[in-house]
Amino acid sequence: MNAPASRSRFREAEKRRDSDHVSFLRHKGFRWLWIALLLSGASALGYALIDQQPRPNGGTWYGYTLGTIGLGLILWLTMLGVRKRRINPGAWSLKAWTSAHVYLGLSLVVVGTLHTGFQIGWNVHTLAYVLMLLVIATGIYGVVVYAVLPARMSDNRREMTRAQMLDALTALDRQLESAAQPLARDEADLVLAALKQSPFAGGLLARLTGRYPGCATARARKGMAGDSEAEQRVRALLEKRLAQLGQLREALRIRAALEVWLFLHVPLTMALIAALTAHVISVFYYW
Amino acid sequence: MSHVLIEKTDHLSDTIFKYQKGKHVMATPSNLVLRSDIDFEAGKRETILGRWDEQIAGHKVNVKLNAEVVKVEGAKGAFRIHLRGGEVVEAANIVLAIGTQGNPNRLRCPGADSPLIQYQLDDPGEYFDEHITVIGSGDAGIENALGLAADPAQRNVVTILNRSADFARAKAANVALLEEAEREGRVIVRRETEPAEVRDGELLLNTRDGQEAIRCDRIIARTGSQPPRGFVEAMGIEFSSPEPGSFPKLSPEFETTTPGIHVIGALAGYPLIKHCMNQGYDVIEFLAGNRDLKPADEPLLAAKFAALPGKRSVEEWLAVFGGNVGVLADLSVLQLRELMLDSTCHAYEPGQVIFRRNDPGSSMFAIAEGSVAVEVNPADPSITVGIEQGSIFGEVGLISGRRRGATIRAAEPVVALELPRMAALKLLATSPGAARAVNAIAIERQLLQMFGPGITKSDVAPLVASAELVQARAGQVIVTEGAEDKDVYIVRSGSMIVEKQIGERPVFLSYLPAGSYFGEMAVIDGSQRVATVKAAIKSEVIRLPGEAFLAFLAANPVLRDKALSEMTARRATNAFIEGQKGSFSGVVDMYSQTAQFLVDNGIGEATDVLLIDEKLCIGCDNCEKACADSHDGLSRLDREAGRTYAHLHVPTSCRHCEHPHCMADCPPNAIKRGPDGEVFIDETCIGCGNCQRNCPYGVIRMDAKPPKKPSLLQWMLFGKGPGPGEAPYGWRKSEAKKQALPEAKLAVKCDMCARIDGGPACVRACPTGAAIRVSPEKFLTYTKLAEDAE
Known part of the structure; x- marks a missing residue:
C-alpha cells in the first residue's frame, strides 16, 4: 500500500467530511461573484478611461479585447453541459462550475454590452447580443427557481418517492374498483372514467400550472352525491385519490418548473453560438 | 467402501x-x-x-x-x-x-402429518380453485399468502393465520401489502387464531371466540425452522x-x-x-485408512509462509505461531490452519513501520517473533513503548472500528500475523481465553492512549483491575441527569449521545464517538450528573469506579489539570446551548431534533455518510448518474428514497458503519474495509445476498455487471446508447444478451470512490452543493446543524 498517498487522501477526506453545506451561490465565500465583479468593473473602467477612436465600438482594439473575452466566456460557459455529464476522476466540483457559470454568465451583460459600444441595429451582430441577453435572462430565472423550489419540492414529497406516489395511487385504484361494484351504472361510470384517466393527462400547460380542469377524479367526486354506504365509501376513496393526485401533480409541477427553462436556455445558447459564428466571420470578412 | x-x-x-x-x-x-x-x-x-x-x-x-x-x-x-x-x-x-x-418447524396439533401440509411453496401459480391456509405470520408466510392470492384468475381462497393480533415479526412493507389485500378481500386474515386439528379437507381453528372449522384443501406451514x-x-x-x-x-x-x-x-x-x-x-x-493425506489447504499455507524468513515447513510455522502467540494457545490444529488461511503473515525489518497513526484498519496483529515499538507521542516519534513477543497490537482498531491510534514500528526483526476483522472476531467468539486476554490488553491500551504519553502500564494497572465491561443496547441510558452515582465511562465501541432536560424536552448536547470518556465531572467535583448519556447504537462501555479514577488523577497531577480544562470546555458548550435555548429556543429545538433524527437513521454508527440538503437539491439525480458512471454503470445510491427531517435527507446509501452489519455473514469474506476507511466488496463475492439482507439501511443491491455503454461523445453527437447514468434495465438485459455477458448477480455497494482521484463522485457531481458526505463527530455539532448555511 502506498502509505503517504493514502495519508494525504485521509487529510483530504477529513476536510471534506468537515465541510459546511454551502450552496453554489455562496461557494467559497462568493469567490466567483467577486471575480465576476472584478471583471465587470475592470471592463467598465477600461471603457470609461480608454479613448476609443473614432468612437467606442466592437471594432477598436478595446472592442476586440472585450469581444474576445466575451466569446471565450460564452464557449467556456457552454462546457458546463459537458462537465455535468462527463464523470471522470479528478478534483473538479460541479458546484464550483455552476457557481462560476452563474456569476461569469451574469458578468457577460456588462462585457457584452460594452463590446457593442451601445450600437444597436437590425443586423446579425445585434441578433447575437439579443440572444445572449435572452440566454442570460432564462438563466436568471433558473437561478431563482433553484433557490426557491427545492424546499417546496421537499415539503411536498413528505418522504415519498415518485414511484411510491404512483404505487399509492395504484393501491387506491384497486380499492376503488372493488368499492364501486355496488354503485349504479352512471356513478360506476364516473369512477371508471377516473380510474381510466392517466394521472399525467393534461399536457404541458397543466403540468406547469398544476391545474387539471379535465380531471376525471374531481368530476367523479362531484358526481358522487348519494348517501348509501357504498357511495360514502367511494367518496372517501375518491377524496384520498384526489389528495394523492394533488401531491403527485405538485411534484410534477415543481419538477417541470425546475427543468422547463433549460428547454429555452440550451436551444437559445445553440442559436447564440450560431449567431456568434456568423458575427465573427462577417466581422473578419469585412475587416 | x-x-x-x-x-x-x-x-x-x-x-x-x-x-x-x-x-x-x-x-x-x-x-x-x-x-x-x-x-x-x-x-x-x-x-x-x-x-x-x-x-x-x-x-x-x-x-x-x-x-x-x-x-x-x-x-x-x-x-x-x-x-x-x-x-x-x-x-x-x-x-x-x-x-x-x-428443519422447518412442524405443526403441533392433531393431524400434523396430514398430506395436506407442505412446508415450502415453490410456485404459487400452480394452484387453482383451492382453499389454501397459510400458517405463520413472518415474511415467508405473508409473501406466500400474497403470491397465492395475486392472480384472481386462479380463484384460490387464501387464509392466513396469525397466533397474535399483529404481525410484529414481518417487514412493515409486507404487512402493509397484506392489510391492503385484506381490505380488498383477496386474503382472509385471521388474527389470534391457531390450528387445532387438521382433518380431511377441513381445518379446525382455535379462535378467540371458540373453535371453528374452515374448508381447507392445502396448508402451507411457515412457522420458522429449528x-x-x-x-x-x-x-x-x-x-x-x-x-x-x-x-x-x-x-x-x-x-x-x-x-x-x-x-x-x-x-x-x-x-x-x-x-x-x-x-x-x-x-x-x-x-479408508489414508492417514498421510495433507489437507487441501497445504499448498495455500505453504505459499503464505513462503515470504517469511527461515525456510521453515508449514508444520514448523504452525508450531511457531500456535506456540508463541498467547491468544492462539487454545486453538485446535484445524482452527489454527483456518485462521492462518484467513490471515496474512508479515516479516518486518527493525525500524520498519507496521502501521501509522490515523491509518484506517480493523485488523489485529499478533507477534510470533520479535517485538515492536509504539510511538506514544505523535509530536515526538522517539518516545516509544515496547510490545513483546507473543502479545498482540492493533486491537483498539478491531474493537472500536476506528482509525489507528498510534504508529507502530518493528523494534527487532519481527514475524507477525495480521488477523483481519472477521478472523479476529471469530477467534474471540470461539476461544474464551483469547477473548479475555484481548479484553484486558485492550482496556489497558485504551487507558494509556487516552491519557497520553508519560503514563505507564503500572500507573493504570489499578484502573484496569477495577474496570468492568458494560454492554449497552441502542437507546440504553448509561448516566442519568441528576443522579448521584460516581463512575467514569469510556466508550469502547459504538457511540453515545449526551442530552439535557431543558424545559419540557430533552435537548441534544453532543455526540461521543468510541474512544471518548464521560462521567468524570461528577467524580471530580462531587456534583450530580449534569446530563444524560445514552447509547446512540449498540455499544460497549468500560466502567471505571469513581474512587479508582480519583486516586489515579491524584497520582498524576498533569492529567488532573488536563481533565479539569476539558471539563471547563464541555461546561462551556453545554452552557452555550442552554443559553441559546432562552433566546432562540426554536433554533435549539431544531438542532436537537435534527441531531436525534440523524442518529435514528444510522448516522451514529457511520464513518462517512451521504446527506442531501433538500433546500438545495433540484432532483436532477446527477449524483446517481455520476455514481453509475464511476462504477461499472450501476448506481449505488437511491437519492429519492430514505428519510427526511427539516429538509435534511438521508438517502439510501452506504454509511460505512464502524462495525458493518454487512460483514457479519459473508461466506467468502468478500466485504472488507479499505485503506481510506471505505467498506467495499471485492471480486470474490458469490452473490449469496446475505449482506443485502443484513444491511439495516437497505443500501446493497444485487445486480449483474452491465455491458459497456457507447462513449459520452457518441451519445452527445449521434445519440448512441442510453446516455449518462445507469442504463435502463431493458437496455442492460438485451445488450448483455447480445454480447453474451455473464449474468451472475453480485452484491453492489458504495465504496466511497476509494480508488478514484478526486473522491466521491456523488459530491463532485452535485451542481448545487446539496450533496455532502460527512462523519458524525464532525457533523453532529451545534455549529454544523443549527447555523446551517444557505
Whole structure:
C-alpha cells in the first residue's frame, strides 16, 4: 500500500467530511461573484478611461479585447453541459462550475454590452447580443427557481418517492374498483372514467400550472352525491385519490418548473453560438 | 467402501436445489484445488445439479432419498441411525454434512402429518380453485399468502393465520401489502387464531371466540425452522461455546468429540461449496485408512509462509505461531490452519513501520517473533513503548472500528500475523481465553492512549483491575441527569449521545464517538450528573469506579489539570446551548431534533455518510448518474428514497458503519474495509445476498455487471446508447444478451470512490452543493446543524 498517498487522501477526506453545506451561490465565500465583479468593473473602467477612436465600438482594439473575452466566456460557459455529464476522476466540483457559470454568465451583460459600444441595429451582430441577453435572462430565472423550489419540492414529497406516489395511487385504484361494484351504472361510470384517466393527462400547460380542469377524479367526486354506504365509501376513496393526485401533480409541477427553462436556455445558447459564428466571420470578412 | 448417503428430501443437494431457477452459482475460493471426484465449477444451478446427479449415479453412490434422521444412538463402530418411519440404518462412522438451515418447524396439533401440509411453496401459480391456509405470520408466510392470492384468475381462497393480533415479526412493507389485500378481500386474515386439528379437507381453528372449522384443501406451514444444533448435540457432540454462532469442536480430521462422527461443510464453519466437497473427500480418505493425506489447504499455507524468513515447513510455522502467540494457545490444529488461511503473515525489518497513526484498519496483529515499538507521542516519534513477543497490537482498531491510534514500528526483526476483522472476531467468539486476554490488553491500551504519553502500564494497572465491561443496547441510558452515582465511562465501541432536560424536552448536547470518556465531572467535583448519556447504537462501555479514577488523577497531577480544562470546555458548550435555548429556543429545538433524527437513521454508527440538503437539491439525480458512471454503470445510491427531517435527507446509501452489519455473514469474506476507511466488496463475492439482507439501511443491491455503454461523445453527437447514468434495465438485459455477458448477480455497494482521484463522485457531481458526505463527530455539532448555511 502506498502509505503517504493514502495519508494525504485521509487529510483530504477529513476536510471534506468537515465541510459546511454551502450552496453554489455562496461557494467559497462568493469567490466567483467577486471575480465576476472584478471583471465587470475592470471592463467598465477600461471603457470609461480608454479613448476609443473614432468612437467606442466592437471594432477598436478595446472592442476586440472585450469581444474576445466575451466569446471565450460564452464557449467556456457552454462546457458546463459537458462537465455535468462527463464523470471522470479528478478534483473538479460541479458546484464550483455552476457557481462560476452563474456569476461569469451574469458578468457577460456588462462585457457584452460594452463590446457593442451601445450600437444597436437590425443586423446579425445585434441578433447575437439579443440572444445572449435572452440566454442570460432564462438563466436568471433558473437561478431563482433553484433557490426557491427545492424546499417546496421537499415539503411536498413528505418522504415519498415518485414511484411510491404512483404505487399509492395504484393501491387506491384497486380499492376503488372493488368499492364501486355496488354503485349504479352512471356513478360506476364516473369512477371508471377516473380510474381510466392517466394521472399525467393534461399536457404541458397543466403540468406547469398544476391545474387539471379535465380531471376525471374531481368530476367523479362531484358526481358522487348519494348517501348509501357504498357511495360514502367511494367518496372517501375518491377524496384520498384526489389528495394523492394533488401531491403527485405538485411534484410534477415543481419538477417541470425546475427543468422547463433549460428547454429555452440550451436551444437559445445553440442559436447564440450560431449567431456568434456568423458575427465573427462577417466581422473578419469585412475587416 | 460400504456406505449409504441419507437424504431427507426426494432429491440431492437440497440447498442448491432451492435456489431460484437459473441462479448463477459461484465456485470460490478460486485458489483452492478441488479434490473431490465429482466436478464443480461456477455455472447455472441447473447445470451443476444435472452434472452432480449424473456423476453420483456414475460413481454408483448408494443414495437413500426421503429418509429423515430422527435419532442417532450407539458409538463408533456401531451407530444406529433411526429414520422417520421406524427404519434403522447401522453404521461404523457417520459424516454429517447437514448444513445450518435446519428443519422447518412442524405443526403441533392433531393431524400434523396430514398430506395436506407442505412446508415450502415453490410456485404459487400452480394452484387453482383451492382453499389454501397459510400458517405463520413472518415474511415467508405473508409473501406466500400474497403470491397465492395475486392472480384472481386462479380463484384460490387464501387464509392466513396469525397466533397474535399483529404481525410484529414481518417487514412493515409486507404487512402493509397484506392489510391492503385484506381490505380488498383477496386474503382472509385471521388474527389470534391457531390450528387445532387438521382433518380431511377441513381445518379446525382455535379462535378467540371458540373453535371453528374452515374448508381447507392445502396448508402451507411457515412457522420458522429449528437450527440443527439441538439434533447435533443430542449425539453427544460438543460445541466450542454456548454462543449461537459457534461450531462443533473438531479434530484435524473433522472428527467431533463423539468418536466416529465427523462434521463437514457449513455446520463445521465452512459455508463454501468447494470447502465442503474437499472436506468430504478428506474424511472419506481418512476413514479408508489414508492417514498421510495433507489437507487441501497445504499448498495455500505453504505459499503464505513462503515470504517469511527461515525456510521453515508449514508444520514448523504452525508450531511457531500456535506456540508463541498467547491468544492462539487454545486453538485446535484445524482452527489454527483456518485462521492462518484467513490471515496474512508479515516479516518486518527493525525500524520498519507496521502501521501509522490515523491509518484506517480493523485488523489485529499478533507477534510470533520479535517485538515492536509504539510511538506514544505523535509530536515526538522517539518516545516509544515496547510490545513483546507473543502479545498482540492493533486491537483498539478491531474493537472500536476506528482509525489507528498510534504508529507502530518493528523494534527487532519481527514475524507477525495480521488477523483481519472477521478472523479476529471469530477467534474471540470461539476461544474464551483469547477473548479475555484481548479484553484486558485492550482496556489497558485504551487507558494509556487516552491519557497520553508519560503514563505507564503500572500507573493504570489499578484502573484496569477495577474496570468492568458494560454492554449497552441502542437507546440504553448509561448516566442519568441528576443522579448521584460516581463512575467514569469510556466508550469502547459504538457511540453515545449526551442530552439535557431543558424545559419540557430533552435537548441534544453532543455526540461521543468510541474512544471518548464521560462521567468524570461528577467524580471530580462531587456534583450530580449534569446530563444524560445514552447509547446512540449498540455499544460497549468500560466502567471505571469513581474512587479508582480519583486516586489515579491524584497520582498524576498533569492529567488532573488536563481533565479539569476539558471539563471547563464541555461546561462551556453545554452552557452555550442552554443559553441559546432562552433566546432562540426554536433554533435549539431544531438542532436537537435534527441531531436525534440523524442518529435514528444510522448516522451514529457511520464513518462517512451521504446527506442531501433538500433546500438545495433540484432532483436532477446527477449524483446517481455520476455514481453509475464511476462504477461499472450501476448506481449505488437511491437519492429519492430514505428519510427526511427539516429538509435534511438521508438517502439510501452506504454509511460505512464502524462495525458493518454487512460483514457479519459473508461466506467468502468478500466485504472488507479499505485503506481510506471505505467498506467495499471485492471480486470474490458469490452473490449469496446475505449482506443485502443484513444491511439495516437497505443500501446493497444485487445486480449483474452491465455491458459497456457507447462513449459520452457518441451519445452527445449521434445519440448512441442510453446516455449518462445507469442504463435502463431493458437496455442492460438485451445488450448483455447480445454480447453474451455473464449474468451472475453480485452484491453492489458504495465504496466511497476509494480508488478514484478526486473522491466521491456523488459530491463532485452535485451542481448545487446539496450533496455532502460527512462523519458524525464532525457533523453532529451545534455549529454544523443549527447555523446551517444557505
